[in-house]
Amino acid sequence: MNQITNFWNDFQQNNFVFLLLTEIPKDELKIQFDKLLYYLHQYNKDLNLIIKNKKTNAELIITANGNPYLFKEVELLVHHAPVLERWKITAFLQPETNLDKYENGTDKPLDYYGISLRISEMYFIPLENPNKPADLGIRVLLNNYIVHKEDPKLKEAVYTHIEHLIGEKSFANDIAFIQIAQLQGDQEDIIELYNLKSYIDTELNN
Secondary structure, three states: OOOHHHHOOOOOOOOHHHHEEEOOOOHHHOOOOOOOHHHHHHHHHOOOEEEOOOOOEEEEEEEOOOOOHHHHHHHHHHOOOHHHHHHHHOOOOOOOOHEEEEEEEEOOOOOEEEEEOOOHHEEEEEEEEOOEEEEEEEEEEEHHHHHHHHOOOOOOOEEEEHHHHOOOHHHHHHEEEEEEEEEOOOOOEEEHHHHHHHHHHHHHOO
C-alpha cells in the first residue's frame, strides 16, 4: 500500500503542473513527470501513464501496456485514486469513440519510430483458427507494408495503433493473433480498421 500512497501523494501535490502544461518550463515538466513515473514504477515497473490535457480539464490514464497479467495492478491503483478537481483518472486506454476523422480521411498520420501510418488507410480481414474456432484473429492490411516489412518496429507500431483504437482491454482479451500484410488494389471483403471495435462487439456477442 505504501507505494500506492506515495504515487497518489506525489500526484496530488504536483498535479497543477500537468494542468498548466503550456505555462510550465519543459525542464520542470520533465522533472515532475519523471518523478511521478518513478513512484509508479516503485509500485510496478511495467505500468505506464499517459496525461491528456484539454482546455478546462485533464485525464490521467494508467496503462498496463496491453499486458492482461497486470490488469489487476492497474485496477487496484486506480481504485485508490483521490478525487481531484478538473482531473479524470482512468484505468486503461479506452476505445476511440470519435471515428469521424477516420471515416472522413482527415486523421493525421501517426508516426512511430519513423513508421508513418494512418488508421483511415488501414484495413483488416478476420481470420479463424480451425483448432480454436472461438479465437478471433485479424490480418491488418497496410498500403505501405512493402516499405516497412523489414522494420523490427512495424509489429509494435501496428499493435500500438490498434490498442489505442479499440482500447487496451479489448486488444488483450478479444484478439488472439494478428498478421500484417500488403493492401492490394483489388481485394474484396476487407473492412476498415476503424470499424474493428464494432466488428468485435458484434461477433463476440453473437
